[in-house]
Amino acid sequence: MRATLMYAAGDVRVEDVADPKIHQPTDAVVRIVLSCVCGSDLWPYKSLPATDEPRRMGHEFLGVVEETGSQVRGLKAGDVVVAPFVYSDNTCAYCREGLQTSCVHGGQWGVGDVDGGQGQAARVPYADGTLVRLPVGEDSELLPDLLTLSDVLCTGYHAALTAGVAPGDSVTVIGDGAVGLAGVISAKLLGAEQIILMGRHQVRTDLGRDFGATDVVADRGEEGVARVKELTGGEGTRRVLECVGLKDAVVQSFGVVRDGGTVSRVGAPQFTDVPFGFDDFLRNITLTGGVAPARAYIEELMPHVLDGSIRPGRVFDRTLGLEDVADGYRAMNDREALKALIRP
């Protein structure tokens, strides 16, 4: 089959790889119908040193079950399914608590002998635990919306949920990328009254307004913080969703959060130290979040997608065939595209 490989920063190729087969009785093989490029794929796209052992790329996909191992009970060939961005057994203690990202048997797509999601098919470990059946056909117009259950919508939701967003709350969302926009959707779902979106790309922030942002702040740094303070009676918001992953965004988060408030970070941190010292200690700021256990949220969020009350698939503003995936990376990296959908 054909699949996406990254050989170095800026060097993405589609090549022939081995067809996926059942290795374990708990595996399934899924023919991929839709995949996409993640903002986190851009970190290696900017920085991966050249290698002769290219990375298999992609961790967001939905598709059709082609074959199941002998111990798979809940799925059968022909089922339309979505895969969360890590696989998990969904039975261990962590999974039962809703922390499937710490599953004792779990792991990442594209690592070891596990396929990536930007390809024609994938072997899915722990298929019963990992995959969630979608009650639609593979020709459904909702598929792009449903694909966001794989990562971006659940990541935004994880940010809002761990930040403690509750009805009536004030929330700042930092970052107008796809995760930030999913954060806006999620903050609204959880009842936030004021949702301030910080971002400077008007097409994206306009989409953010459609999704529920009540205010948009294009300024960054101290000016941006001052503007959020103005919008919140001088105090900042109780909840801040940090959807970027850069140190400046974390600093900005601490600037806009109200005393006693919570910053949740879901942007994969591109730094090791958090500037979080005595001043923030005096203000009782909490820093939470982390990699989203998407699997925990899929059933909860799916009804909102199915009934059309949220349309997270609007973050896809470019559609490409698999052979053109490299152009999707380029367009996202050049900020020409918000998020690229791939139809293998």
Next chain:
Amino acid sequence: MRATLMYAAGDVRVEDVADPKIHQPTDAVVRIVLSCVCGSDLWPYKSLPATDEPRRMGHEFLGVVEETGSQVRGLKAGDVVVAPFVYSDNTCAYCREGLQTSCVHGGQWGVGDVDGGQGQAARVPYADGTLVRLPVGEDSELLPDLLTLSDVLCTGYHAALTAGVAPGDSVTVIGDGAVGLAGVISAKLLGAEQIILMGRHQVRTDLGRDFGATDVVADRGEEGVARVKELTGGEGTRRVLECVGLKDAVVQSFGVVRDGGTVSRVGAPQFTDVPFGFDDFLRNITLTGGVAPARAYIEELMPHVLDGSIRPGRVFDRTLGLEDVADGYRAMNDREALKALIRP
């Protein structure tokens, strides 16, 4: 009156200062019956540059109301009262939420024209909001226990509460100082089942066992982390109370916390950057805590002190007159004494 002043690291003196008087109609003047030296007083004791404008020291005290301003409603001369370690109006939005440390009118003892607590008396701003009446006489044997409501018990409680300690939980307490020991008391109050105290001073960890610690780990760093993992089936504890304030203690906290768990820090941080990067992000670790709004907890904790079910005053292992307060600083700094009680 006589009061404690710090002129430089290691240079603590008791001198004559102006007698406190009512400045504002919301003030009270309190004759101090008991005070003490805080672990946080040792930071300037180690590092304060020499100054001609010495600091007024002390922020933990209880005493007897001598005089009240014309707008003070809830207190009268003769009342025995305890003061939390910051003053606050207890009516602003932050105070009503239980975050009196962010009170819009609040402030610290010993700053500006506000007296410190290590003296014979103090003017108390916003007396109705700040002071809590104690239902005992000034000769009560419970006074040392009740004095801990001023700071150390409430600080340990803040750690346990913000860490989310709930019945049946596993908790690690890092630090066997007075705050760490108060953290043990608090974790037990909140129903923790396993309480691992990390500390290497046996007299203190023995007291920790009396307070409810189920295990003591004397090792630090990687060995200490490995030992806690052994005690918790390889996973670490769900809750960690960081009661030291040094970077190594924070690193140790992340080492012993279970995936998805919470570290609460109440040791005043002596550093600006927290090493809290991608690995902890993948584990969904939360960092919370901060300076304790002691005022929020006094009424809640007082009954446990009054009925003798907890004895937090056992952290005082040395008693000094005010004129000898410098020796209390020295003894605590040399780790001869755990916490010094001062009887002016």
